[in-house]
Amino acid sequence: MVAVPNGEPIPAAVRLAIDANIIPWEGLVLSAHWDRFSKQYDICHGDTRINGKPVTFGMTKTKAECYDILVVRVVNDYYKPLTRCIAGFDALPISLQASMISGAYNVGVGSVAKRNGICGSSAARFARAGNYYAACEAQTAFNKAGGQVLQGLKNRREDGDATRIGEAELCESMPSVVRQ
Numbered sequence: 001m002v003a004v005p006n007g008e009p010i011p012a013a014v015r016l017a018i019d020a021n022i023i024p025w026e027g028l029v030l031s032a033h034w035d036r037f038s039k040q041y042d043i044c045h046g047d048t049r050i051n052g053k054p055v056t057f058g059m060t061k062t063k064a065e066c067y068d069i070l071v072v073r074v075v076n077d078y079y080k081p082l083t084r085c086i087a088g089f090d091a092l093p094i095s096l097q098a099s100m101i102s103g104a105y106n107v108g109v110g111s112v113a114k115r116n117g118i119c120g121s122s123a124a125r126f127a128r129a130g131n132y133y134a135a136c137e138a139q140t141a142f143n144k145a146g147g148q149v150l151q152g153l154k155n156r157r158e159d160g161d162a163t164r165i166g167e168a169e170l171c172e173s174m175p176s177v178v179r180q
Contacts, residue, residue: 013090016098022070121142123141136167
């Protein structure tokens with residue numbers, strides 16, 4: 001059994017999201033570098049803070065350290081909040097959970113009340129209603145930055161590219177996620 005560094009077991013959907021979507025799309029940087037979009041230093045898989053402290057120039061991490069940081073972050077900041085905003089989340093098809101975790105990592109968890117992020121999305125509404133295929137398809141709407149569709153986000157949300165699987169492609173890969 002693989003465990004989060006603090007000893008909790010890693011949910012299968014978290015492992016799938018990390019290995020199939022998050023790492024391939026986010027990449028890995030072992031030395032802190034300036035991110036022109038966030039206007040701050042980041043490291044590993046886009047982390048701007050490590051253990052509550054900002055990433056600074058000159059900071060380095062190993063691949064193993066980055067993976068451990070990512071697992072803890074995904075479990076605590078994405079998986080657990082999704083289990084709170086989508087009743088029965090951990091009983092949904094693993095491929096749907098994984099795609100929603102990956103989507104939340106990229107666009108945020110948000111909230112049902114504010115109707116933002118994954119929790120406030122139509123994807124979450126369809127997942128709560130048991131319409132898994134529609135949930136997978138609805139998540140593809142998160143393909144814009146600055147109000148414009150970006151090909152990279154479109155690829156990530158839909159069917160990927162030549163070397164990476166897309167979230168919808170992963171989401172719809174299980175027999176329990178069928179077109180209704």
